[in-house]
Amino acid sequence: MTVAQAVVFDLDGTLIDSREDIAAAANHMLAVHGFRQLPADTIAGYVGDGARLLVARCTKLGENAPELDALLATFLDYYTDHPTDHTRFMPATLETLDALGAMPLAICTNKPRRTTDAVLSALRLSPRFRVVVAGGDFPQKKPEPEPLLYIAERLGLDPGTLVIVGDGPQDIECGRAVGARTVGIEGGLIPRERLIAARPDELLPSLADLPALVTRWRAEASGIE
Numbered sequence: 001m002t003v004a005q006a007v008v009f010d011l012d013g014t015l016i017d018s019r020e021d022i023a024a025a026a027n028h029m030l031a032v033h034g035f036r037q038l039p040a041d042t043i044a045g046y047v048g049d050g051a052r053l054l055v056a057r058c059t060k061l062g063e064n065a066p067e068l069d070a071l072l073a074t075f076l077d078y079y080t081d082h083p084t085d086h087t088r089f090m091p092a093t094l095e096t097l098d099a100l101g102a103m104p105l106a107i108c109t110n111k112p113r114r115t116t117d118a119v120l121s122a123l124r125l126s127p128r129f130r131v132v133v134a135g136g137d138f139p140q141k142k143p144e145p146e147p148l149l150y151i152a153e154r155l156g157l158d159p160g161t162l163v164i165v166g167d168g169p170q171d172i173e174c175g176r177a178v179g180a181r182t183v184g185i186e187g188g189l190i191p192r193e194r195l196i197a198a199r200p201d202e203l204l205p206s207l208a209d210l211p212a213l214v215t216r217w218r219a220e221a222s223g224i225e
Contacts, residue, residue, distance in 0.1 A: 002160050003221040004181060004214055007100055008151055010142075010166030011109040011116065012047055013188030014207075015093050018119065019044040020086035025079035026058050032074050035059055047189045048168045050110040050135045051075060076112060083118035090188070092208035097128050099211035106131040106151045110141045110170065131155060143173035148180065163214060165207075169198035181217065183210065 012018045023040035030037050038058060046057040055072050056063045097105065107129050109116055116134040120126045131154045133147040140146045145159075152159040164175035167188025172195070175182035184200035185207055186192055196203065202213055 002158065004103075004163045004217045005157050005161035006104040006106060006151075006155050006163070007210075007214065008106045008108050008148065008162050008164045008175075008180075010164075010168065010171045011107055011111055011119070013090070013167035013190060014165060014171075014185055015090055015107075015125070016087050016119065016123070017090055017189075018084075018087045019047070019189055021079065021082060021084065022047060022054075024082065024085065025075050026054065028078045029055065029071055029075040030058060033059075033071055044189045045191070048110065048170055050141055051112050051115070076114060079115050080118050083115060084122040087119065087123070089123070090185075090207060092206055096207040096210050100214065101128070103214070104130050104155050104157075106133070106155065108133045108142060108147050108151060108164065108171075108174070110135040112136055142170040143177065145174060145177035148174055148178045152178070163217070165210060167195060169194050172198035172200045183213065185210075 009015055019040055023043040026043045027037040043058060046054045052068065052072055053063060055075055056068060059071060061068055105128060111134055113134040113136050131151045133151055135141050138146045148162065148164065149159055152162055159178035159180055162180040163183060164171055164180050165183045165185060167185050168190035172182045172184060182200040184195045184203045186205050204210060
């Protein structure tokens with residue numbers, strides 16, 4: 001067993017509860033373009049695979065529909081201008097980041113780069129992470145392995161020494177694809193049954209339990225009883 005050397009976090013539903021701001025941007029987009037607005041919980045269920053797919057799901061249009069470009073632009077413009085009106089940290093986020101602060105930390109999200117940067121800046125989170133990979137940075141996004149492989153390269157680490165933490169199957173499948181340890185966090189935006197079905201190495205009720213898990217994994221790998 002390799003020693004866990006760095007922790008990579010998903011963003012929405014893992015570190016932050018952004019469902020209200022995402023829903024507000026989506027409903028603004030729907031209203032501007034003549035679509036029926038949707039309940040926030042419905043929109044939250046569309047989160048996790050990037051903004052383009054979220055817009056496609058909200059409008060029932062195909063991912064390659066030509067009109068999707070204008071809809072996506074409206075969504076991103078509004079969200080970039082209102083990144084954290086209602087967004088809050090998930091329970092124990094800051095305490096967990098503090099506890100893990102001696103290790104390299106990174107973010108791997110399917111959220112578009114411009115809205116990722118806006119959210120991290122508004123919440124003053126950017127300095128905590130050595131690497132941030134966002135949706136659109138690469139041709140492929142989670143659950144494909146490319147984003148995590150890039151993070152490992154930037155950190156100078158073997159991908160198998162990463163721990164990836166998230167609330168959705170995209171995170172677990174991405175971690176598994178590169179041989180990383182995977183941790184599912186309950187209570188995020190993705191339904192619990194989908195997270196369980198992805199079979200993370202560990203399923204935790206809260207981020208608060210993560211530092212102890214990482215410490216245990218590091219001790220086991222180092223042969224410390």
